[in-house]
Amino acid sequence: MSVNYLDVGLKEQEYLAIMDILGREPNMQELRILGVMWSEHCSYKSTRPLLSMFPNSGGAVVQGPGENAGIVDIGGGWGAAFKVESHNHPSAVSPYQGAATGVGGIIRDILAMGARPVASLDGLCLGDESLQQSRSLADGIVKGIAGYGNAVGVPTVGGKTLYDGCYNGNPLVNAMCLGVVRLDSIVSSKTARPGHLAILVGSRTGRDGIAGAAFASSGLADDTRASRPQVQIGDPFVEKLLIECCLEIHSKGLMVAMQDMGAAGITSSSSEIAAKSGTGIVINSELVPLRENDMEPWEIALSESQERMLLVAEQENLPEISKIAAKWELECAAIGKVTDDGQFVISDKGKIVVSLPAGMVGGSCPVISWTSREPSGRKATSQKGTTFSLSPHMIEKHLVTLLSNPSLSDKSGIFHQYDYMVQTGTVVPPGSAASIIRVRENGKLLGLAMEVDPWKCEIDPFTGSAEVFLKALRSLWVAGAEHLGMTNCLNFPSPEDPGNFWVISRCVEGLAAVARDLVCPVVSGNVSLYNESGDAKILPSPLVGVTGTFRDIAKPLSESFSCENETVFLAGFSKGTLNGSHFARAMAVEQNHREFPYLPEKEKIFMHSAIETVRKGLATSGRTVAGGGLLVSLAKMCVTSGIGISIDEELPLDDLAVFLFGETGPRAIYTVTENLEKDFASIWSGIPLIKLGQTGGKTFTIKGLLEIPVNEIARAWRR
Amino acid sequence: MKTAVIVFPGSNCDNDVVHAVSMVFGPVVSKVWHEDESLPEGTGLVVLPGGFSYGDYLRCGAMAAKSPIIAAVKEHARKGLPILGICNGFQVLTETGLLTGALLANRSLSFICDFCHIRVERNDTPFTSRYATGQVLRIPIAHYEGLFYLPQTELEALESEGRVVFRYCSPEGDTDERFSPNGSLNNIAGVINTEGNVLGMMPHPERASEDLLGSTDGADLFRSVSDWLEGGIQA
Numbered sequence: 001m002s003v004n005y006l007d008v009g010l011k012e013q014e015y016l017a018i019m020d021i022l023g024r025e026p027n028m029q030e031l032r033i034l035g036v037m038w039s040e041h042c043s044y045k046s047t048r049p050l051l052s053m054f055p056n057s058g059g060a061v062v063q064g065p066g067e068n069a070g071i072v073d074i075g076g077g078w079g080a081a082f083k084v085e086s087h088n089h090p091s092a093v094s095p096y097q098g099a100a101t102g103v104g105g106i107i108r109d110i111l112a113m114g115a116r117p118v119a120s121l122d123g124l125c126l127g128d129e130s131l132q133q134s135r136s137l138a139d140g141i142v143k144g145i146a147g148y149g150n151a152v153g154v155p156t157v158g159g160k161t162l163y164d165g166c167y168n169g170n171p172l173v174n175a176m177c178l179g180v181v182r183l184d185s186i187v188s189s190k191t192a193r194p195g196h197l198a199i200l201v202g203s204r205t206g207r208d209g210i211a212g213a214a215f216a217s218s219g220l221a222d223d224t225r226a227s228r229p230q231v232q233i234g235d236p237f238v239e240k241l242l243i244e245c246c247l248e249i250h251s252k253g254l255m256v257a258m259q260d261m262g263a264a265g266i267t268s269s270s271s272e273i274a275a276k277s278g279t280g281i282v283i284n285s286e287l288v289p290l291r292e293n294d295m296e297p298w299e300i301a302l303s304e305s306q307e308r309m310l311l312v313a314e315q316e317n318l319p320e321i322s323k324i325a326a327k328w329e330l331e332c333a334a335i336g337k338v339t340d341d342g343q344f345v346i347s348d349k350g351k352i353v354v355s356l357p358a359g360m361v362g363g364s365c366p367v368i369s370w371t372s373r374e375p376s377g378r379k380a381t382s383q384k385g386t387t388f389s390l391s392p393h394m395i396e397k398h399l400v401t402l403l404s405n406p407s408l409s410d411k412s413g414i415f416h417q418y419d420y421m422v423q424t425g426t427v428v429p430p431g432s433a434a435s436i437i438r439v440r441e442n443g444k445l446l447g448l449a450m451e452v453d454p455w456k457c458e459i460d461p462f463t464g465s466a467e468v469f470l471k472a473l474r475s476l477w478v479a480g481a482e483h484l485g486m487t488n489c490l491n492f493p494s495p496e497d498p499g500n501f502w503v504i505s506r507c508v509e510g511l512a513a514v515a516r517d518l519v520c521p522v523v524s525g526n527v528s529l530y531n532e533s534g535d536a537k538i539l540p541s542p543l544v545g546v547t548g549t550f551r552d553i554a555k556p557l558s559e560s561f562s563c564e565n566e567t568v569f570l571a572g573f574s575k576g577t578l579n580g581s582h583f584a585r586a587m588a589v590e591q592n593h594r595e596f597p598y599l600p601e602k603e604k605i606f607m608h609s610a611i612e613t614v615r616k617g618l619a620t621s622g623r624t625v626a627g628g629g630l631l632v633s634l635a636k637m638c639v640t641s642g643i644g645i646s647i648d649e650e651l652p653l654d655d656l657a658v659f660l661f662g663e664t665g666p667r668a669i670y671t672v673t674e675n676l677e678k679d680f681a682s683i684w685s686g687i688p689l690i691k692l693g694q695t696g697g698k699t700f701t702i703k704g705l706l707e708i709p710v711n712e713i714a715r716a717w718r719r
Numbered sequence: 720m721k722t723a724v725i726v727f728p729g730s731n732c733d734n735d736v737v738h739a740v741s742m743v744f745g746p747v748v749s750k751v752w753h754e755d756e757s758l759p760e761g762t763g764l765v766v767l768p769g770g771f772s773y774g775d776y777l778r779c780g781a782m783a784a785k786s787p788i789i790a791a792v793k794e795h796a797r798k799g800l801p802i803l804g805i806c807n808g809f810q811v812l813t814e815t816g817l818l819t820g821a822l823l824a825n826r827s828l829s830f831i832c833d834f835c836h837i838r839v840e841r842n843d844t845p846f847t848s849r850y851a852t853g854q855v856l857r858i859p860i861a862h863y864e865g866l867f868y869l870p871q872t873e874l875e876a877l878e879s880e881g882r883v884v885f886r887y888c889s890p891e892g893d894t895d896e897r898f899s900p901n902g903s904l905n906n907i908a909g910v911i912n913t914e915g916n917v918l919g920m921m922p923h924p925e926r927a928s929e930d931l932l933g934s935t936d937g938a939d940l941f942r943s944v945s946d947w948l949e950g951g952i953q954a
Contacts, residue, residue, distance in 0.1 A: 146830050150861070151771040153731025237729050237774025327752075329728055419832045419861045421926050422769075424735040438931055440738060 003028055008035025017366050021357065029298040029346070029353045033361065036264045036302055037271065040529055043365035046495040047527045050505055053512040054522035060484040061521045066276075067189060068112035068260060070523020071181065072484040074549055076442035079183045081115040084123070084176035084450075084489045084545045086528035090232070091173040095140025100148035100234040101306055102175040107154060108260035108309065111243055114187035114250050115179030118423055119437050120149055121450050122159035122175055123489070123543045127168035129406040134163075137171050145175075146417040151236035152243070156418035157426055158435030160450045160543070162407040169533035174489040174526075176450060176545045180441050187250060191257045192277035192312045198270055198336035199318065201249075201325050202242050202308035205265070206291035208232050210302050238307040238330070245328035246309055254321050257312035267301045267361065269310040270336065271344045275362030280339035285348045287335045297348045312338060372505050373498035378593045386579040388589050390657040392705045395631070398661065399708065401586055402628045403635060403716040408582060410718045431640075432559045433475035433624055445550045447481035449473075452491075453627075454539035456596065456664070459580040461506035462513075463596040465542050467664050469514040470603055472546045474624045477607045478668050479556040480614030481548035486515060488525040488544050493537035495529050500537075504529075507542045510598075517600035518607075520546065553615055561641035562620045564696035566671040568645055570630065571609070571684050573602045574665025575658055582628050583661035596664050606666035609684050618680040619670040629661040633669055634692075638700050639714045647693035647702040671695055720945040722748045723762045725792065725808075727783040732769035732805065732925065739925035740766075743941050753786040763948040764801050764941075765792055767808025769861070769923060779822060779864050780810030789815055801845045801944050802917045806862055809909075809919035818912055818919045819873060823866040826902025832861040834933065835900050837908045837922055838888040841881060844911055845947035846918045849939035855892045856885075856936035858922040860900060860908075865921040867903040867910070874904055885909035885920055 005015035008031055018026055018034055026034060040046055056064035062079050063071035069083035087102025103120060110117045122145055127134030149156045154177065181187075249255055257277070259269040266283060274281040285297040291305065313321060318334055325332030339345070344361045346354035357364075390398075402408055415430035427445060428436035434449045451472040456464035469486065476483050488511060495501045515522050531538040550556065578584045579591050613619050621641075625633045638644055652659050669692075672680045681689060701707045722740050726733045737748045749759050758765065773782035783789075796802050796817055804812035812818040825831055836857055839850040850856070869877060877883065885908040887899040899906040901921070909920030924937025 143829075150830055150832075150863075151729070151731075151774060153770060235774070237771060237776070240729055240731060240771070327754075416833050417830045419830070421832060421859050421861060421923075421932075422731055422735065424738060424926055424929070424932060427931055440734075 003031060005031065008032055009039055010035055014038055014366060021360050030356055032298045033267050033301060033354060037267060037361050038365040042263055042268060044527055045365045045368050046370060046529060047490065048367050050508040053508055055512065055515050056521050056523060059519055059521055061523055062183060063186065064521065064523050065525065068109040070485060070487065071113060071186060072523060072547065073183065074439065074442065074446060075444055077183055078439065078442045079181050079186065080178050080446060080547055081110050081113040081181055082176065082178040082487055082545065082547055083109050083524035084174050084487045084543065085109065085526040086489050086491060087173045087175060088170065088491065088528050088531055091141055092170050095137045096144035096147065097233055099141040099144030099173045101232045102173050103145055103148045104234045104236065104239050104306055105262045106175040106177040107152060107239065108262065110177045110179035111246055112187065112258050112260045112309065113179065113181055114185055115181035116247060117154045117177050117179040117243065118425060118439065119157045119178045119448060120154050120175065121157060121435065121448060121545060123172065123450050123452055124159065124161045125167045125172035125452060125454065125541055126161065126163050127171060128165040129163045131168060134168055141171060141173055142414050142417055148234050148236045150419040152240045153422050155420045155422045155426055156415070157420050157437055158430045158448055158450060160452055161411055161414060162452065164454060164539065166536065166539045169536055170531050170538055172491050172531065172538070172541055174491070174543050176487065178448065178547060180439055185250070187258045189257050189259045189273045190276040192273050192279050192338045194279055194338050194340035196256060196312045196338040197315055197318060197334045198281060198283065198338065199311040199313055199321060199332060200288060200308060200335045201245060201311055201332050202330055203235065203238050203305055204289045204291040204331055205300055205303045205305045207295065207299060207303065208305050210299055210304065232304050232306050234306050241328040241330055242307050242309060245325055245330055248324050249311065249321055254317040255311045255313045259310045261308040261310060263304065265301065265303045265305065271358050271362035273310065273312060274338065274344055274358035280341040280343040280345065280358055281336055282339055282345040282347055283336040285346055287333055289331045289333050297346050297353045301346055370495045370501040371498040372502040374502050375499035386577065386584060386589055386591055388578055388587060388657040395660065395706045396708050398583065399631050399635060400716040402582055402632050403713060404719050405582060405586060408628045408632060428556060433626065434479040434481065436479060436556050445556065447476045447479050447548045447556065449475040450543065450545045452541055452543040454541040455585065456580040457507055457540040457542060459591060459593055460595045461503045461540055462510040463598045464580065465507040465510035466514045466598050467596050468542060469511050469544045471626055472544045473518060473520065474666055476546060476548040477610040478622045478624050480553045480611055481550050482611060483520045483546050483548040485523040486520050486544060486546045487523060488542060490525070490527045491531055491538065491541040491543060492529050493532045503540045507540055511542060511544065518603060557614045557619060557622045559623045559637065559640065560621055561637050561643040561671055561695045564643055566620055566673055566695045567677055568692045568695060569670045569672060569680070570667065570690040570692050571670055571687060572606055572665065572667035573599065573688060574667060576629055576662025576664055578658055578662055581661060581663040603666050605687060609687060610668060612683050613670065613680065616679065616683065618676050618683060619672050622668055622670045625667040625669060627663065629663050631660045635700060635713045636717070637669065638710045639717050642710060643695050644697040644699045644710050645693060645695050646697060649690065649692050651702065720744050720747060720763050720948055721761050722764045722766060723751045723758050724748060724766045724768055725753060725788055726750050727753045727772035727786060729772045729774055730768050730770035732923065736766050736768045736925045739928040740941055742928065743938055744945060751788060753783065753788050756787050756791060758791050758795060762795065764803060764944050765795050767804040767811050769806030769808060772807055772811065778814070780807060780814040783811045784814035793817065796917050799914060799916050801947065803846065804919040805923055805925065806921055809921055810864065812917060812919045817917045818910060819877065820867055820869045820910060822864045823868050824864050825866055830863045831900055833900065834859050835922065836888050836890050837885040838892050838894060840883050840886055844884060844915055844918065846940050846943050847884060848946055849943040853892060855888060855890065857934045858924060858927040858937055860922050862921055865901040865903065867907040869904065877910065878905065880913065882911050882913065883907050884911050884918060885922065
């Protein structure tokens with residue numbers, strides 16, 4: 001069948017660039033390959049200049065972007081490899097398999113660094129919960145994550161789930177994985193040398209998922225059923241074998257490079273190894289073990305069959321590698337060779353069918369500079385703060401409304417479907433702002449947090465995305481962890497709309513500002529554009545994942561009240577704002593495109609005090625004031641401990657709604673025993689500190705304003 | 720206590736058992752590949768760990784029960800030496816016939832991972848001598864197929880022979896059926912064979928063997944076996 005550049009998703013200027021590089025017309029097979037490799041999903045052609053804004057070195061960074069995952073030093077000679085990746089489009093079409101293969105794909109990215117995957121997290125942005133279609137998609141997605149993650153034996157230790165109508169036809173599934181690797185045995189994809197073999201280990205290659213990357217690079221069709229052949233099918237059992245097999249081969253020093261086969265399969269993995277190593281590579285398509293007959297060379301080259309890894313090794317190690325693969329009951333075939341001519345070649349039974357410069361396939365798609373324009377509607381908005389006149393007798397009703405909002409309510413119905421304890425390292429399970437694992441290899445604790453807040457990014461993309469990043473960091477700090485690095489997934493609609501591109505740019509700038517100002521380098525990430533279906537597009541949804549270590553802290557700080565009769569403090573700057581808050585949406589408060597305060601110096605002061613509080617053991621519990629504001633955060637501390645609280649402080653009645661329900665800014669709630677109050681206050685000197693009241697009893701009471709039994713809070717929150 | 724942990728393709732709690740047992744007894748644990756035909760010399764305890772052997776694509780444990788190592792495991796059982804099957808390992812033991820019963824899909828038809836409570840029904844087994852009868856343990860479960868099932872007459876026989884070792888219960892030890900997380904008949908969480916040396920249980924003692932992880936109630940199970948092997952307590 002004849003195809004032209006439009007059929008494979010290329011633009012005219014891209015086709016001209018191809019002609020220019022090659023000095024000839026590409027043949028059909030080459031065109032199909034370039035169509036996939038030059039897609040947005042594989043090439044980052046719309047965002048490369050933006051991504052270069054991210055600081056990505058220094059501090060604990062051992063490996064920045066450019067490999068399958070970034071790595072930070074976690075002490076004792078060990079590193080943590082981590083990355084988040086989207087599987088949005090596949091999950092919209094086939095929620096179970098889409099989500100499952102998302103988990104599988106990110107695990108292989110971590111494995112490709114030579115790391116043992118030890119923790120997964122999932123960011124889910126789901127459609128309006130009251131719609132049957134959204135619930136069914138959400139159920140499939142959760143079951144897919146569970147089905148794959150549980151069998152593969154990597155605990156799902158945390159994540160973030162929220163709901164909004166903008167995700168009705170286009171849910172977001174962002175899978176993050178973290179693995180541990182000895183710093184002296186990190187695997188790179190830059191180390192192939194001419195003469196090395198390219199060895200495919202894992203499943204047989206079939207017709208599944210062909211051109212999935214191109215599919216991920218355009219808006220969703222109205223009838224997504226037609227796209228189902230572009231979704232891959234996952235086999236977690238084979239993935240588990242693949243993990244053990246590759247780690248065994250690696251531990252015996254038998255490989256020189258490794259690359260996972262995700263989007264664009266053999267093509268991307270082999271061309272990237274060649275491009276990064278400065279070599280060429282020949283793939284003999286007839287040597288690839290196939291699941292079905294009569295596959296064309298380009299189909300073999302682009303198949304996205306799951307659970308496959310490309311290993312590069314010396315010829316002499318092939319017998320030993322084959323033996324280990326056979327032990328794990330996996331296919332293993334030498335399918336090609338690293339060459340010295342810089343060309344990516346596919347040969348089919350001796351006939352060369354594709355010959356392209358490896359660098360052209362693996363990385364030199366021309367950048368597209370889309371027009372960026374601030375949407376006119378944003379400029380005209382008022383700069384006055386969002387206000388709401390709160391009737392005291394309505395406070396309980398508002399609290400119950402917010403607690404039963406699906407984005408704020410109990411998520412245990414989801415995370416109890418995930419095996420979050422396998423590998424016996426889960427110290428703080430899902431359900432807390434920061435999940436904490438113990439790394440068996442070096443005995444250290446690691447904190448992990450994930451955040452996404454489309455509503456704040458919609459209000460103001462720069463400060464909104466900065467707030468998203470800071471929220472994730474504050475969760476680490478309050479638990480006692482010092483951040484090491486960040487990964488992100490940039491979920492947006494089409495960059496071709498100037499307004500969208502302006503929002504994307506401002507969000508990236510906001511994330512970059514925090515990375516720079518708080519010294520939290522960006523070590524890895526992923527971009528997912530074109531999240532639209534029909535007339536609907538998603539809100540700007542950059543998602544952030546962070547990790548950090550605990551220094552001189554044996555036990556992280558709990559988020560739940562631990563004892564009665566302890567003093568409750570509110571510590572930190574900012575009283576928050578209703579703009580962009582859950583309260584504002586629930587009460588239909590008028591909001592405007594006003595910037596949130598971005599005060600990095602104050603964040604640093606907050607960080608030092610929060611970590612010192614844990615290190616010196618001055619608090620018995622602590623929780624950041626996050627979604628839903630102060631009242632919701634306090635209510636969650638009650639419900640997760642079964643202990644009430646009584647607030648007898650005079651509250652600022654003039655701005656009560658903002659005080660009780662406002663969000664943003666560095667603030668945390670702490671409980672402190674009486675004998676440590678002085679020491680606690682001195683750690684927080686120079687920072688606004690309010691003594692709110694006392695823990696105890698079975699009700700949440702605010703003098704004159706609220707009196708609600710803890711079990712009623714529980715009923716609302718658990719829905 | 721020389722311990723052998725059998726590794727099937729798809730086992731994923733093997734390293735956790737090695738870690739837990741090593742913490743209690745030091746490095747005396749070896750992993751044994753399912754294709755091996757014998758256990759290491761002098762093996763005391765054999766553990767069949769949790770996971771998804773062969774992906775559990777067929778009936779859970781059915782493929783693993785046909786592995787070459789199973790003959791040696793059966794021989795170990797015949798000698799009266801202790802065998803512990805945890806979660807998928809329990810499913811394997813029922814498939815080999817070393818234990819009666821079957822593990823069906825949870826009543827909720829979803830995977831459940833959570834801490835639960837189980838009551839020790841007997842402390843005169845090699846696995847439970849460090850516990851008191853009636854003691855309540857806090858211990859995690861993580862399974863999709865954990866509903867213990869037997870036809871009524873066989874269930875009555877099992878009960879009358881006192882072969883139920885653990886039952887799901889409330890934190891206070893109440894074994895009313897509403898405290899069974901998965902719908903197991905008679906709240907059964909763990910059973911032993913007639914000879915008293917092969918125990919299968921859905922809860923994970925290796926996940927409850929460290930303070931840091933929220934419970935140490937499972938560690939005494941491994942200590943009990945060690946006592947028994949050293950001849951301290953006879954079943």
